[in-house]
Amino acid sequence: MKLVASSFIFLSTFTFLVAQTTYYPPDGNSIWEQKLPKEVMMDSGKLIEAVAFAKANEYSGSRDLRIAILKGFEREPFHEILGPTKKRGGPAGMILKSGYSIAQWGDTKRVDMTFSVTKSFLSTVAGLAVDQGLIGSTSEKVNAYIWDGTFGGEHNSKIRWEHLLQQNSDWSGELWGGKDWADRPPKEGGLDEWKFRKLNEPGTVMEYNDVRVNVLAYALTHVWRKPLPVVLKEHLMDKIGASTTWRWHGYEHAWTEIDGLQMKSVTGGGHSGAGLFINTEDMARFGLLFLNRGTWNNERLVSESWIQKAIEPSKPNINYGYMWWLNKKGARYWEGLSENLYYAAGFGGNFIIIDEENDMVIVTRWLQPNKIGEFMAMVNAALE
Template sequence: MRTPFLILIGLFLALTVKAQGVNYFPARNADWVTRSPEEVKMEATAVNQALAFALQNEYSGSRDLRIAILKGFEREPFHEILGPTKKRGGPAGMILKNGYLIASWGDIQRVDMTFSVTKSFLSTVAGLAADRKLIESTSDKVDSYIWDGTFSGEHNAKITWEHLLQQTSDWSGELWGGKDWADRPPREGDLDDWKFRKQNEPGTVMEYNDVRVNLLAYSLTHVWGKALPAVLRTELMDPIGASTTWRWFGYENAWTEVDGVELKSVTGGGHSGGGIFINTLDMARFGLLFLNEGKWEGKQFISSAWIQKATTPSIPNPNYGYLWWLNTKGERHWEGWSESLFYAAGFGGNFIIVDREHDLVVVTRWLEPSQIEEFMKILRKAF
């Protein structure tokens, strides 16, 4: 017969598990434990419809990603392939509920480019630096850490870590041969006018720009004093049981010296090649860590305080935080889903979606990007 004290302990543990939401974490190299939709109170028909939709709406660009990249950014002056690329596979993805695998499609073990999903990994490396006080505050000016002239000048000297993380810096310069003004210029108007335009005050206008994201990676490489892939591997990916197959690349010429050691400075995407090459399973682990507020099997690997900051809307763009997209009200809001939902997004339909309301993680690969909202609309019916 159980004593009242033991009953209270049991009730407390049950409530704790319920409050945490996620109660399963896959072991390294083990098969992911599955549950049927019905077992986690989801409607199987809607889940199957979402899966079929993903398979029927493959990204329309070439499977030869070198061709797709050059086509996708053909309007940019001076654009060229500077880092590794890889031919992609077909549509793939996973749906997790409370950590359990509810559905998957395609080859989830295949390593593919992930493009700007890399940005959310880069944001996390910045978060690890902040947690360890290598960066005292994201409101600090970057030139107090990086004093090699990269942030010199009246405008660039004002830039803070937060400006880089929210893509609101309007940094001006050239890095690894990439010119800031030549990255995603306006579709209309004279390029010379754009090149010599008046700069926006840092923090006032968001502009999606890979040169400036690569600048963040460069700056973090100097702060850490080591290559960022090694940081991500030892601090996060190995502890959460990720495979050894993922890689993070930079451009061929992107070398910098730190303490007498030549280090490769990686990219925040695959705009000109490079970025993180990873399989769907490892993407799902990363999403599951964020769903569980930075904890994995009870151990805190990145602080919940950082995750809160990273998923707080910036003033210039309510749908963007620290290199994460947010489902707050705005142009990118998905109707019917909680405003607490956030996601990493990359060229070609690569997504890691974290929905705290339903303890849900969704990963898609090579889904036509314009169809992600419809995919999520179909999946919403499962609840």
């Protein structure tokens, strides 16, 4: 197979068998140091094949993401675009080993929507709140912190922070015009059945639901008393040397007042537009922070106890923790890969994959989602 410079970059022609230590890339626009795959005990040919596979299996939806979103969620009643969108680029990605870039393809500096990958960033903002004592424990009820009626009533008053993080709260209500029952409704039934359904006891049934994720973002905004993008930037993204190009949007009308100031409440995805807009390299930095259990250049940014908690399987879904997907033997198991692997996943084939056992981070953008398991098997096959 011919090596294409734009899709796979090597900086050295020599191989040195040395003990690998973690590399942390310098800030923002600096060059990310690269290594030959064989320098880190990987098969170059097999890795090239994996990259070629990722490039050849682009997400089939429109590159105009406004069109892709409306098409993807067309069966939802009342669904509409409420926040910004952006036309996307082509397939892109990076593979890190011990922090070094051993493969990259596409435009890794292009800022694109990343959809539900945003949820793992939102989860981390919750973790920072716990680490700083703003939230005592995820087992506490949310209405002890948010008393404006959002968590009032017989059902919603039972909801704990962990239920929101694991998407098993069954929060009932409306936020920013989004009705919980109209978000990804079951294929059976109609409006009346969905609207007047029997509510599940919090913590018992997982349902992927962006309205409830946005309720979490709203609650965390009030706990922090500042916009969540500011929290993320100050406490994490600046410290891992992320670029200045990422943005975290909310819906156009999603304003809340705190301490007399109007603040935008952001979303946990791009289901109706908005969410995190970010480049591949900044996603890789975030992944590298988690690979190293919350430390960056010997500075502790996220507690290891939070990360461990975030990647524990929830009772209703063994494949889901605190807004991270887990490779356990359940419905989303990737056969033949480590069960300790976990990942952030978003619409259109956006992934940040943390493989602790092999000291790797894999980021893919715009890979056909049903091809991710095959792609990861190819990457795994390159390990020597």
